[in-house]
Amino acid sequence: MDQTVFEIISVGNELLIGRVENTNLHWLVTQITIMGGFVRRAVTIRDDLSEISTVLRDSIGRGTDWVVMSGGLGPTYDDMTLQGVALALRREMEVNEDAVSMMKRRYESLVAQGVLSDYAMTPARVKMATLPRGSVPLRNSQGSAPGVLVTEGKSSIVCLPGVPKEMKAIFAESLMPFLEKNVIRLHSYSVTLFVSRIVESVLSPLLDEVLKSYPAVYVKSHPKGVEDGVSKIQIHLMCSMADGVESKRRAVAAGKMLSSLIAGAKGVVDRVEEAVGQG
Amino acid sequence: MDQTVFEIISVGNELLIGRVENTNLHWLVTQITIMGGFVRRAVTIRDDLSEISTVLRDSIGRGTDWVVMSGGLGPTYDDMTLQGVALALRREMEVNEDAVSMMKRRYESLVAQGVLSDYAMTPARVKMATLPRGSVPLRNSQGSAPGVLVTEGKSSIVCLPGVPKEMKAIFAESLMPFLEKNVIRLHSYSVTLFVSRIVESVLSPLLDEVLKSYPAVYVKSHPKGVEDGVSKIQIHLMCSMADGVESKRRAVAAGKMLSSLIAGAKGVVDRVEEAVGQG
Numbered sequence: 313m314d315q316t317v318f319e320i321i322s323v324g325n326e327l328l329i330g331r332v333e334n335t336n337l338h339w340l341v342t343q344i345t346i347m348g349g350f351v352r353r354a355v356t357i358r359d360d361l362s363e364i365s366t367v368l369r370d371s372i373g374r375g376t377d378w379v380v381m382s383g384g385l386g387p388t389y390d391d392m393t394l395q396g397v398a399l400a401l402r403r404e405m406e407v408n409e410d411a412v413s414m415m416k417r418r419y420e421s422l423v424a425q426g427v428l429s430d431y432a433m434t435p436a437r438v439k440m441a442t443l444p445r446g447s448v449p450l451r452n453s454q455g456s457a458p459g460v461l462v463t464e465g466k467s468s469i470v471c472l473p474g475v476p477k478e479m480k481a482i483f484a485e486s487l488m489p490f491l492e493k494n495v496i497r498l499h500s501y502s503v504t505l506f507v508s509r510i511v512e513s514v515l516s517p518l519l520d521e522v523l524k525s526y527p528a529v530y531v532k533s534h535p536k537g538v539e540d541g542v543s544k545i546q547i548h549l550m551c552s553m554a555d556g557v558e559s560k561r562r563a564v565a566a567g568k569m570l571s572s573l574i575a576g577a578k579g580v581v582d583r584v585e586e587a588v589g590q591g
Numbered sequence: 592m593d594q595t596v597f598e599i600i601s602v603g604n605e606l607l608i609g610r611v612e613n614t615n616l617h618w619l620v621t622q623i624t625i626m627g628g629f630v631r632r633a634v635t636i637r638d639d640l641s642e643i644s645t646v647l648r649d650s651i652g653r654g655t656d657w658v659v660m661s662g663g664l665g666p667t668y669d670d671m672t673l674q675g676v677a678l679a680l681r682r683e684m685e686v687n688e689d690a691v692s693m694m695k696r697r698y699e700s701l702v703a704q705g706v707l708s709d710y711a712m713t714p715a716r717v718k719m720a721t722l723p724r725g726s727v728p729l730r731n732s733q734g735s736a737p738g739v740l741v742t743e744g745k746s747s748i749v750c751l752p753g754v755p756k757e758m759k760a761i762f763a764e765s766l767m768p769f770l771e772k773n774v775i776r777l778h779s780y781s782v783t784l785f786v787s788r789i790v791e792s793v794l795s796p797l798l799d800e801v802l803k804s805y806p807a808v809y810v811k812s813h814p815k816g817v818e819d820g821v822s823k824i825q826i827h828l829m830c831s832m833a834d835g836v837e838s839k840r841r842a843v844a845a846g847k848m849l850s851s852l853i854a855g856a857k858g859v860v861d862r863v864e865e866a867v868g869q870g
Binding site for chain 2: 325326327328329330331332333334335337338341342343345346351352353354355356357358363367386387388389390422425426427428429434435436437439440454455456475477511512513514515516517519520523530531532533534535537538541542543548578
C-alpha cells in the first residue's frame with residue numbers, strides 16, 4: 313500500500329437512530345477517492361466522549377495518515393468531538409486566539425446583516441474556539457464553528473462540522489488545495505459492463521479467470537435483479553496505477569476478455585461504459 | 592445501559608470509494624431504533640479478510656448483543672464476509688446442508704421461470720452455502736445467498752447480503768419477529784420545536800437549563816441556516832423510558848420549558864410537533 317490512507321469518523325446520535333442519513337460520509341469518500349486517496353475505514357459513533365477518544369486513538373494506532381472527523385463542533389453540551397480529540401491525544405483544551413478572531417469577524421458580519429443582535433463572545437461561543445493545544449483552526453465560511461487541524465506523530469486529524477454545507481466548505485476551501493499537493497496520486501481507469509442473461513453464480517468463475525490474467529484490475533459485480541424474466545448485472549472493472557496509460561490499457565483489456573467469456577456463457581453484454589477515474 | 596446493544600458492520604469497497612451510498616445502514620439503524628434497540632457503533636470496511644475479522648472480534652470484545660453485518664455473501668472472489676467471521680470465531684467453514692436446500696429450491700424456481708438454464712450446485716454456488724460451523728442459514732426470498740446467524744458467547748452475529756432488497760427481506764422476514772420478542776423495549780416520545788430568530792450559541796445555555804431540570808430528556812439542535820435574513824433551528828427533544836406515559840410527560844414538559852426560555856431570549860417558536868417514537 314503506497315497510497316495515502318484515510319479513515320473517517322462521523323460523530324452524532326442522529327446518525328445512529330435514523331433521524332439523519334450520513335450523506336457527509338458518501339461525499340467525503342468520493343472526494344478523497346477522486347484525489348487518489350485510499351479510504352480504509354469509516355466509523356460512525358454517538359456523542360460520547362469515551363467512544364470519540366477510543367475510536368480516534370485506535371485509528372492513529374493503525375498508522376492512518378489522515379483521520380477526518382465530522383460532527384460535534386457546535387456550542388451545545390453534546391458537541392464534544394474536540395474534548396474527545398484532546399483526551400485521545402492527552403492535550404489540554406485552550407482558547408485559540410485565531411479561532412476567536414475568525415468567529416468575531418463572522419458574528420460582526422451577521423450583526424451587520426441584522427441576523428444577530430450582538431457579537432459578544434459568550435461562554436457558548438468561546439467553547440467553539442476552545443481547541444486541543446497545537447490545533448490550527450480552519451475558517452468556516454458557512455457557519456460559526458471553525459474546523460480544526462491537529463497533528464499527532466505521522467497522523468493528521470481534521471475535525472469538520474456535521475452541517476453538510478459547512479463541512480463541504482471547509483473541506484473544499486482549506487483542505488483540498490493542501491491534500492491535492494500531498495496525497496500520493498494514482499491514476500484510475502474504469503470499465504463498466506451492463507450484462508443480462510447471466511446470474512452471478514455463473515459469472516463468478518469467469519471473473520476468476522479475468523483476475524488470473526489481470527491481477528492489478530479490481531473487479532466487482534453488482535446484481536440488479538430480474539427484469540421481465542431477464543437477470544441483469546453490472547460489472548465494474550477498475551485499474552489504479554501511477555502510470556495512467558497503463559491503467560487504462562489493463563482495464564480495457566480485462567473488460568474485453570470478460571465480455572468474450574460472458575458471450576461464451578450465453579450472457580449478453582448490452583452496453584459498455586469507460587471512464588477516467590473510479591467510474 | 593439496560594437496552595439491547597447493536598453494532599453494524601458494512602462490508603464493501605464500493606461504499607468507501609463513493610460508488611454506492613450506504614443506504615442499508617440508514618435503514619438498519621432506523622428499524623433497530625424503532626424496535627427499541629440501541630445502535631452503539633457502525634463501521635464500514637473494505638472487502639478485506641483481516642479487516643472483517645478484526646472489526647468483528649473487536650465488536651464481540653465490547654460485549655455487543657447483536658452484530659449486524661451486511662455485504663460480502665455472494666459467490667465472487669471478493670465476497671469474504673463469512674470467511675472473516677470464521678476467522679474471528681476460530682471456526683471451520685463447512686457446507687451447510689440447510690443452506691444448500693434453500694438454494695436448490697431457489698434455483699429450481701428460477702429455472703422453472705426461465706430465468707436460469709440450470710440448477711447445478713457449481714463451486715460458485717456451493718461457496719454461498721459454505722458457512723462457519725454452527726451457523727443457521729436464513730432464507731433469502733429475493734436472491735441466492737442465504738443470510739447467516741451465528742452466536743458466540745453472549746453475542747449474536749447476523750450476516751446479510753449487501754443488495755438492499757435482499758438485506759431488507761431477510762431482516763424483516765427472519766430477524767424482526769425474533770428481535771421484537773427479545774429486544775428490551777423502551778417507549779420513546781419526541782417533541783420537535785421549529786424555531787427562528789435565535790442562533791445556536793444563544794440557544795446553548797437555554798438547553799443546559801432544560802437539561803438540568805430534565806436529565807432523562809435527550810436534546811439536540813439542528814441549525815438550518817439563515818433564510819431571508821432569519822436564522823432557523825430545529826430542536827429535537829426525546830425521552831425514552833420503560834414507562835411510556837412518563838416518557839411523554841417529561842418530553843412535553845421539557846419542550847414547554849424550552850419554548851418559554853426561547854421566547855424570553857426573543858426567539859420565535861414557529862411550530863411544535865409531537866410524536867410517539869423517535870420522531
